[in-house]
Each structure stands twice: as C-alpha cells, then as structure tokens.
Amino acid sequence: MMETNQKTGRLVRNTTVLIALSILAAACVASETTNNANTGGAEGTAAQPRMATYSCGEDGSITVENLGSAVRVQGTDGASIDLPAAPPTQNARFGGSNQAIVLEDGEALYMVAGKPTLSCKRS
Structure with missing residues (x-):
C-alpha cells in the first residue's frame, strides 16, 4: 500500500512539472508570435523593474529582482532562486x-x- 502511494505521488509530481513546463513553452510560442506580428519583433511587455514585490493574496508575497538575463525570486517561503x-x-x-x-x-x-x-x- 505504501509503495503504491509513493508511486502515485511521484506520478502526480512528475505530471505537474510536465504540465507547468508545457504551459511555459506554449506561452513562449504564442506570445512571441503575437508580439512579432504587432510590434515588428520587439518584446511587447513593459520592462520589469529592478526590484518588485508581488502580492499573492492569502499565500503571501514574492519578491522579484531583475538581473538582466535572469531573475532572482524570493518565494512565499523566504527561499531564493535564480531563474x-x-x-x-x-x-x-x-x-x-x-x-x-x-x-x-x-x-x-x-x-x-x-x-x-x-x-x-x-504591489
């Protein structure tokens, strides 16, 4: 029984990662196609400020630091990661x-x- 629960947990976790990455990849293709058609290839979003805090409702807030070709995210748990x-x-x-x-x-x-x-x- 415990082995089945662990396998199910791994399957759910792996599926979640694949879905998140698929959404990210789909957003890349759709957004780039739309932006290129509307702006002649320039990125259509406003520039991310150097530091910004985002309110996530009851889940808390995250802080995003713009590093140029990457961002540093401090999650709701306080841990930081460079993406x-x-x-x-x-x-x-x-x-x-x-x-x-x-x-x-x-x-x-x-x-x-x-x-x-x-x-x-x-915010």
Whole structure:
C-alpha cells in the first residue's frame, strides 16, 4: 500500500512539472508570435523593474529582482532562486528545473513543481 502511494505521488509530481513546463513553452510560442506580428519583433511587455514585490493574496508575497538575463525570486517561503530567461532572448518568462515565473503587465504567474500555481499582482 505504501509503495503504491509513493508511486502515485511521484506520478502526480512528475505530471505537474510536465504540465507547468508545457504551459511555459506554449506561452513562449504564442506570445512571441503575437508580439512579432504587432510590434515588428520587439518584446511587447513593459520592462520589469529592478526590484518588485508581488502580492499573492492569502499565500503571501514574492519578491522579484531583475538581473538582466535572469531573475532572482524570493518565494512565499523566504527561499531564493535564480531563474534564467526561457528562452534566453526575452524578458518576461523565466524557468529552471522545477520552477518558472511569467511576468507581464504588473502580474506574476509563479509555478513551483508539486505546489499550486500562484497568481500575483505587483504591489
């Protein structure tokens, strides 16, 4: 019984990671296609400030530091992680092995494998 629960837990965790990465990849393709058509190839999102705090409602807040080709995210648990741009040529989507963040129009969509996705607003 315990072995079945562990296998199910791993399956759920792996599926969550794959879904999050698929969403991130789909957002990259759709956003780049739309932006290139509307702006002649320039990125259509406003520049991310050097430091920004995003309120995630009852889940707390996250802090995002713009490092240029990456961001440093301090999550709701206080832990920090550096996430590179994904793909490297843009400035709104960042991701690593088990975390991703999309920054657009004063909002942040923060995804961590095995946890619910957080929808946050810049405060």
